[in-house]
Amino acid sequence: MSNYPSDLRYTKDHEWARIDGKRVVIGITEFAVHQLGDITMVELPKEGESFRREQVLGTIESVKAVSDIYAPLSGKVVKTNDPLRDSPETLNEDCYDEGWMVELELSSLDEIKQLMTSEEYAKYVKDHS
Amino acid sequence: MSTTNPSPVGQPRRTPLYDRHVALGARIIDFGGWAMPVQYESILEEHKTVRQAVGLFDVCHMGEVEFVGPGALAAVERLVTNDVRKLAFGQARYTVVCYENGGIVDDCIVYRDHAERIVIVINAANIDKDVAWFAKSVEGRSDVTFRNLSDDFGLIAVQGPRAVSLLQRLSPEAGFAQVKSFHFAKTELLGIPVWAARTGYTGEDGFEVFVPAAEAARLWNVLLEVGKDLGVKPCGLGARDTLRLEACLSLYGNDIDATTNPFEANLGWVVKLDHDFIGRPALEEIKANGVARKLVAFTMEGRGTARHGYDIYDAETGGNKVGVVTSGSVGPTVGKNVGLGYVPVALAELGRTLFVDCRGKRVAAQIAKPPFYRRSAI
Structure with a gap:
């Protein structure tokens, strides 16, 4: 029943990354969305800010919980999905396309191999829930 | 309830409705030592169901x-x-x-x-x-x-503007509409002897139905079945919390506890000093001297959700920590994020702006008149 597209790479903190050369679009997985429940607020970084891998880059609040979003890879923010600020519920409806969060320009391609494939992530989720 | 639905040793206790929650796909959490449903599909949907139709809550753990x-x-x-x-x-x-x-x-x-x-x-x-x-x-x-008697009783809360309609379907003669607020009727539902009390924890009209623990699951199933066209839904603890917070009903362990007294908690109205009870001398003294802090209701004016335990400051930068949030969440019906917290009496005036430290960011909050939500007269 879980949906983890195979063209994405994943973190243990339940972020996904769609990598295109030095550019990477990131968001949170269906598993994360399900755990959070109704999402009520999304805080995104500003364009131009730089993050190291695993640094907190944003926040997601649901009715019951607050969660940090970690940068899956190191890089500089080149674009943010600003409509999410006003309609955070988009994340509940479509976390892989409309619900993308941030686009980064990578500072290093070496980190990519540390991310999980969709099969690895599906297994990780299964083993940890 | 341990007699009707034993839980595995060392695990949270289960109510007689536990198997129903699992079958309905609820997310189960440990709440005060009980395995309880926090939500079935969506807290916001369940909240809306209670405000507009009717929701069922398992409160057998009480x-x-x-x-x-x-x-x-x-x-x-x-x-x-x-x-x-x-x-x-x-x-x-x-x-x-x-x-x-x-x-x-x-x-x-x-x-x-x-x-x-x-x-x-x-x-x-x-x-x-x-x-x-x-x-x-x-x-x-x-x-x-x-x-x-906690193990003998099951308790199902039937809450929302269609609660009377739903219960009437099972027992048209019982006269649920005539039961006054904070009264209860001893009657039968499905041949089961019950107490139907016009009480609740949602700010909405409704009943809390006392039922023998062994019959709770049967009543629950039938209520969900016969109320389908009324829009009945099972509702979890998540919605129960947002509903009670909008109605400014206290939650023990959050807003009140052994370190708070009723006067500072806005519960002076339940203290009647003209009869003898444990704690009266202390409460007479507190009343005579006045309280130092007060539980206030506030709406978030900036982007941020107050949560239990967040600090309250008197200024956006610098200033002093003046209080603490006891309850906070989105207010789905009021359309704002809302909360409760203790602040010094000198600051506890309607309309005053204070600042809630939402994980390092101070967000403006305005003291409001409780409750945030009051249902319109029937």
Whole structure:
């Protein structure tokens, strides 16, 4: 029943990354969305800010919980999905396309191999829930 | 309830409805030692269901105790701050129970059954503590017997503007519409003897139905089935919390506890000093001297959700920490993020702006008149 597209790479903190050369679009997985429940607020970084891998880059609040979003890879923010600020519920409806969060320009391609494939992530989720 | 639905050793206890929650796909959490549904599909949807239609809540985890005998009323009078002396048979009253120093043992509803029997519904997480406290208070009295009935009773809350319609379907003659607020009817549903009390924890019209634990699941299933076209849905603890917060109903362990007294918690209205009860001398003194802090309701004016335990400041930068948030969440019906928190009396004025530290960011919050939500008159 879980949906983890195979063209994405994943973190243990339940972020996904769609990598295109030095550019990477990131968001949170269906598993994360399900755990959070109704999402009520999304805080995104500003364009131009730089993050190291695993640094907190944003926040997601649901009715019951607050969660940090970690940068899956190191890089500089080149674009943010600003409509999410006003309609955070988009994340509940479509976390892989409309619900993308941030686009980064990578500072290093070496980190990519540390991310999980969709099969690895599906297994990780299964083993940890 | 351990008799009807044993849970694995070392695991949270299960109510008689636990299997129903699992079958309905609920997310189960440990709440005060109980395995309870926090949500089925969506907290926001469940919240809306209760405001607009009717929702069912499993509150079987709550405790029920009884005082029986010629001294029952006098024994309860001595335990609770509110005045129960003139309660009619079939009438109920919200109250708190206090320690000698005025701190709150629990908040509860007292139900007067007949001349010699009173039932009190207490918070699930407080059952052991309350039972010990209540038992101690009747020590040496031969005119009253105190018993913990928590394992015998199931409790299903039927809440929302269509609650009467739903219950009427099972028993058209029972006259649910005529049961007054904070009264209860002893009647039958599906041939099961029940108490239908016009009480609740949502700010909405509705009932809390006392049912023998062994029959709770059957009643739950039938209510969901016959109420389909009324829009009935099972609702979890998540919606229960957002609903009660909009209605500014206190949550023990968050807004009130042994370190808070009823006057600072806006519960002075349940303290009647003209009868004798445990904690009265302390509460008389607190009332005479005035309180130092007060529980205030606030709406978030900036982007941020207040949560239990967040600090409250008197300025956006610098300034002083002046209080702490006791409850906070989105207010789905009021359309704003809302919260409750203790602040010094000098700052507790309507309209004043304070700042809640939302994980390092101070967000403006304006003190508002409680409740955030009040249902329109029926």
